[in-house]
Amino acid sequence: MKLLLLLMGAVFLFGAVDINKADKNELMGIKGVGENKAELIIEYRQAHKCFKDIQELKEVKGFGEKFLEKNQANLTASECKK
Numbered sequence: 522m523k524l525l526l527l528l529m530g531a532v533f534l535f536g537a538v539d540i541n542k543a544d545k546n547e548l549m550g551i552k553g554v555g556e557n558k559a560e561l562i563i564e565y566r567q568a569h570k571c572f573k574d575i576q577e578l579k580e581v582k583g584f585g586e587k588f589l590e591k592n593q594a595n596l597t598a599s600e601c602k603k
Contacts, residue, residue, distance in 0.1 A: 537597040540578060541571045551592055558583050571601035 538551055540562060548559035558581075565581045566572060575596045578584045589596075 537595050539597050539599045540575065541566060541599045541601070551595060553588055553592065572598040573601060574598050 538547055540548070545556070545559045545563060548554050548562055549556060554562070561581050561583060562578070572578060575589065575593065575598050577598070578589065578596070579586065
């Protein structure tokens with residue numbers, strides 16, 4: 522539990538979470554993302570190779586415009602590898 526709290530703190534201190542590279546624990550550091558939602562992000566990423574931008578996160582069940590509005594500053598999507 523302490524490790525999770527430490528990771529969550531690091532997210533806010535050191536910048537945005539890259540939804541194309543973050544592991545499950547890093548994704549869980551995003552406000553509103555628990556274990557199930559983190560797994561859905563990873564599953565989507567694996568099925569589609571990557572997220573082209575953070576707006577594509579709305580294609581994942583449980584993520585909508587309100588989530589993006591609240592977390593936009595803490596999210597990024599690195600360039601997709603070809």
